[in-house]
Amino acid sequence: MNSILNEIENELVKAFKAAGYDEKYAFIKWSDRPDLCQFQCNGALAAAKEYKKAPFMIADEVVEKLSLVAAFKTVEMVKPGFINITLSDEYLLSHALKMCKDEKLGVNADENEKIIIDYGGANVAKPLHVGHLRSAVIGESIKRIKKYAGNDVTGDVHLGDWGLQIGLIITELKARKPELVYFDESFEGEYPEEAPFTMSDLEEIYPYANGYSKEHPEYKEQAQKATAELQSKKRGYLAIWKHIIEVSVADLKKIYDKLNVSFELWKKESDAQEYIPDMVEYMKSEGYAHIDQGALVVDVSEETDKKEIPPCMILKSDGATLYNTTDLATIVERRKLFDPDRIMYVVDKRQSLYFEQVFRCARKTKIIGDNVELDFLGFGTMNGKDGKPFKTRDGGVLRLEQLIKEVTDKVTEKMSDRGMDEETLKDAADKIALAAIKYGDLSNQASKDYVFDIDRFTSFEGNTGPYILYTIVRIKSLLRKAAAENVLPSDEEFKNFGSKEETDLLLSAAKWTDTFASASKENAPYKICQFIYELSENYNVFYHEHKILNNDNEEEKKAWINLSKFILKLLNTGIDLLGISAPEQM
Numbered sequence: 001m002n003s004i005l006n007e008i009e010n011e012l013v014k015a016f017k018a019a020g021y022d023e024k025y026a027f028i029k030w031s032d033r034p035d036l037c038q039f040q041c042n043g044a045l046a047a048a049k050e051y052k053k054a055p056f057m058i059a060d061e062v063v064e065k066l067s068l069v070a071a072f073k074t075v076e077m078v079k080p081g082f083i084n085i086t087l088s089d090e091y092l093l094s095h096a097l098k099m100c101k102d103e104k105l106g107v108n109a110d111e112n113e114k115i116i117i118d119y120g121g122a123n124v125a126k127p128l129h130v131g132h133l134r135s136a137v138i139g140e141s142i143k144r145i146k147k148y149a150g151n152d153v154t155g156d157v158h159l160g161d162w163g164l165q166i167g168l169i170i171t172e173l174k175a176r177k178p179e180l181v182y183f184d185e186s187f188e189g190e191y192p193e194e195a196p197f198t199m200s201d202l203e204e205i206y207p208y209a210n211g212y213s214k215e216h217p218e219y220k221e222q223a224q225k226a227t228a229e230l231q232s233k234k235r236g237y238l239a240i241w242k243h244i245i246e247v248s249v250a251d252l253k254k255i256y257d258k259l260n261v262s263f264e265l266w267k268k269e270s271d272a273q274e275y276i277p278d279m280v281e282y283m284k285s286e287g288y289a290h291i292d293q294g295a296l297v298v299d300v301s302e303e304t305d306k307k308e309i310p311p312c313m314i315l316k317s318d319g320a321t322l323y324n325t326t327d328l329a330t331i332v333e334r335r336k337l338f339d340p341d342r343i344m345y346v347v348d349k350r351q352s353l354y355f356e357q358v359f360r361c362a363r364k365t366k367i368i369g370d371n372v373e374l375d376f377l378g379f380g381t382m383n384g385k386d387g388k389p390f391k392t393r394d395g396g397v398l399r400l401e402q403l404i405k406e407v408t409d410k411v412t413e414k415m416s417d418r419g420m421d422e423e424t425l426k427d428a429a430d431k432i433a434l435a436a437i438k439y440g441d442l443s444n445q446a447s448k449d450y451v452f453d454i455d456r457f458t459s460f461e462g463n464t465g466p467y468i469l470y471t472i473v474r475i476k477s478l479l480r481k482a483a484a485e486n487v488l489p490s491d492e493e494f495k496n497f498g499s500k501e502e503t504d505l506l507l508s509a510a511k512w513t514d515t516f517a518s519a520s521k522e523n524a525p526y527k528i529c530q531f532i533y534e535l536s537e538n539y540n541v542f543y544h545e546h547k548i549l550n551n552d553n554e555e556e557k558k559a560w561i562n563l564s565k566f567i568l569k570l571l572n573t574g575i576d577l578l579g580i581s582a583p584e585q586m
């Protein structure tokens, strides 16, 4: 459906033309001075030059035509030549009714691409840390937004399962338990089904082996050798690797589940390996790749580069593959399996140069068609209050589960006086904690760094997740009471009585169509946050200023219950796009 700006602009176009001016000057925006008017058109100022006429004269002529439009309460020329517009109460209501009737509340789901979105990016065997939090939270939201916009979207977790971490674990396992059958070179039977370690074993083994390898070069060499042997499919090592994946993936699923993050695809770096040999052959035979100091590379620098972009390395001098090689092979794989129009990567922005190399290489070598878009959505760092990357009090990297627990504990403590039974309290605290974490992240422009401030994020007031949930819970409870009293207004009983608070609320609701469109176009969940925050604020002001349930005027009561229902729908849609859900009580 048309957005409110489109509708007004259509009227402006007619008026500019009728007054003899080019329609290109008929542009409209939300007012910079909401105290004076709701919308403003500065087109007369722009047209003055072409028509060699004072802007106020042009504006006057246009205003004359506009004053006939029923949708407008007031249309005014303000010197030097602004056109200020305020909508009628009836029009605002009719726009809200149109949104209500629309399945998508006025959003035009007219994007139509097949998209793969690469996010999450956890590494098996290594605990998921806060560095992966942003990818999961932002990626999930962008995926939901892109789906809502009408696209066919597949989220791929793209697990890191093919690197040195596996070689380190194998090496350490061999040192501790050399008797395990996996290390018996002469063994030809079936390997055991059950893993010789649990997730908590892995959580201890990996950091230990990683630390040890840093101090002991010969140990690191062993781990590198084990990694290479795994990659060339040594039976016993493959069996260990499979165990590692089983154990870690089960654990990762639990954590992503807790975060309300889910993936259509659980692909791994190892899945792309089978595409490497042909890809390398092709790059060589087509003359794209050449040997440089023993390594196989593709030059990706361009004349217009301001800084040097190093070549993209495909194979190391010992023939080993790299992170690059896997990402390129994954592009080949995705193209073969899904034939997407667009691939989006939600990754730490510190990897931007790396992705620039990969994308250029993919384009240059034509492993990806020109019709396929590759988007790098780099996000900034989550910092602590000291402005440095977020750490625990003792300076270590805080584990994600621990972070969620700390926030949940804090929320539970705040709610301890609410007299809720244990189950209700737990459900509410889980949802509020998640809202605090996710909203705290998503309300910032993703590319920027932000400060993780647990006190601010968990506050029930201000621009926070809990505040939005609080507003939702308030409306839900109002509607429950209304239903209990059997006050169930029909859709026709939605009216607008024109108070300032109703008008502000209806106006901020009317921003939804355009807000959503730009959030999707710019991959910007923060725009959804801004919208639901403004809507919540306006609802709460309205709620304080109007008697709803204990109103003797039946017409007002019913109209405002309908208005509350409408706002609830918008808020619920907004939080769902952020990957947040609301409790029944809080």
Ligand code: ARG
Binding pocket: 118, 120, 121, 122, 123, 158, 159, 160, 327, 345, 347
């Ligand atoms: N596993 C990587 C890491 O932990 C992130 C993967 C990002 N996606 C990709 N296609 N490279 O940094």
